[in-house]
Amino acid sequence: MKAIVIERHGPPEILKVVDVPPPKRGANEVLVRVRACALNHLDIWVRKGVEGHKFPLPIIPGSDVAGVIEEGETDYLKKGDEVVVAPFETCGHCEMCLQGNDVQCREYRILGESRDGGCAELVSVKAGFLFPKPKNLSFAEASSILLAPLTAYHMVVTRAKVEPKEDVLVTGASGGVGSSAIQIATILGANVFALVSNDEKAKFAKTLGAKDCIVYKEDTPLDQLFGKMRFDCVVDSVGGKVFEQAMRLLRPFGRLVTCGATSSPTATLDLRRLFFRSLSVLGSTMGSRFEMLKVLKWAEEGIFRPFVHKVLPLEEASTAHRIIEERGVLGKVVLEVS
Ligand SMILES: [Zn+2]
Numbered sequence: 001m002k003a004i005v006i007e008r009h010g011p012p013e014i015l016k017v018v019d020v021p022p023p024k025r026g027a028n029e030v031l032v033r034v035r036a037c038a039l040n041h042l043d044i045w046v047r048k049g050v051e052g053h054k055f056p057l058p059i060i061p062g063s064d065v066a067g068v069i070e071e072g073e074t075d076y077l078k079k080g081d082e083v084v085v086a087p088f089e090t091c092g093h094c095e096m097c098l099q100g101n102d103v104q105c106r107e108y109r110i111l112g113e114s115r116d117g118g119c120a121e122l123v124s125v126k127a128g129f130l131f132p133k134p135k136n137l138s139f140a141e142a143s144s145i146l147l148a149p150l151t152a153y154h155m156v157v158t159r160a161k162v163e164p165k166e167d168v169l170v171t172g173a174s175g176g177v178g179s180s181a182i183q184i185a186t187i188l189g190a191n192v193f194a195l196v197s198n199d200e201k202a203k204f205a206k207t208l209g210a211k212d213c214i215v216y217k218e219d220t221p222l223d224q225l226f227g228k229m230r231f232d233c234v235v236d237s238v239g240g241k242v243f244e245q246a247m248r249l250l251r252p253f254g255r256l257v258t259c260g261a262t263s264s265p266t267a268t269l270d271l272r273r274l275f276f277r278s279l280s281v282l283g284s285t286m287g288s289r290f291e292m293l294k295v296l297k298w299a300e301e302g303i304f305r306p307f308v309h310k311v312l313p314l315e316e317a318s319t320a321h322r323i324i325e326e327r328g329v330l331g332k333v334v335l336e337v338s
Pocket of ligand 1 (some may be wrong): 090091093094097105107
């Protein structure tokens with residue numbers, strides 16, 4: 001079959017379509033013919049490599065798969081059905097899995113990051129990790145609402161427990177997780193504010209539901225930028241200085257939920273502010289099958305909307321990576337597999 005295989009880390013040019021043997025379908029697995037695979041920033045890290053982290057090379061990248069069942073079936077899906085694949089798999093039988101805490105399963109593996117993913121004609125996945133594709137979405141659209149919205153759902157709904165009428169600030173608001181968090185907090189009835197890096201991104205954040213947008217300025221601390229505005233919850237994926245300064249924007253009992261550190265993985269925390277104001281810092285990563293199902297239901301009901309920036313053939317994976325790396329991209333870049 002055709003596939004992109006990363007054998008060594010490097011620039012976008014290393015992403016070439018090669019011929020490899022099709023995956024062997026394991027016990028309780030279903031073979032999916034990939035129709036579309038949406039890309040995430042994670043794909044860039046897998047390609048470039050991350051200092052201090054070892055990816056299992058060679059690997060087929062791609063976490064967000066929509067396709068058609070080619071071989072095998074589940075209790076509720078059969079050959080020929082249109083499906084999306086959860087961007088991860090777990091053991092399915094440990095205490096964490098049985099509690100619904102998929103993320104904390106010791107065998108939690110992300111497609112295209114710690115096991116082969118969807119930049120290929122076929123992918124074999126555990127039967128319990130498939131969902132019917134929302135009927136109202138194309139394959140490209142369906143593939144675009146998986147990893148990032150799942151991560152945002154876990155942050156906003158499960159960890160931060162955002163409630164109607166709360167004031168929520170989303171940082172890194174034009175990225176995959178940030179833009180999903182705006183939509184999700186808006187669906188919950190919160191007043192959502194977005195921190196963005198330019199006017200074009202502000203416009204995008206408003207189409208997602210943000211009530212107001214604040215353009216970030218490197219040399220202006222956030223509490224100056226925001227004046228008297230304070231928030232019940234901050235959804236942060238930027239880390240570093242933004243994390244530090246966003247802590248100052250929280251009302252008493254406010255919480256900051258973090259899932260990433262695109263600017264810097266370290267930040268200073270003033271413990272006095274934390275305890276005097278009864279603040280909470282919540283860590284969050286990816287999500288569970290239950291949460292994936294909720295996002296897909298919202299998508300089928302038309303409440304959660306996909307935003308596809310560009311669809312390219314698998315052969316143009318290197319171009320797709322370059323587009324994402326330019327960081328100007330609003331919405332998802334999707335690879336189509338024919
Ligand atoms: Zn488990």
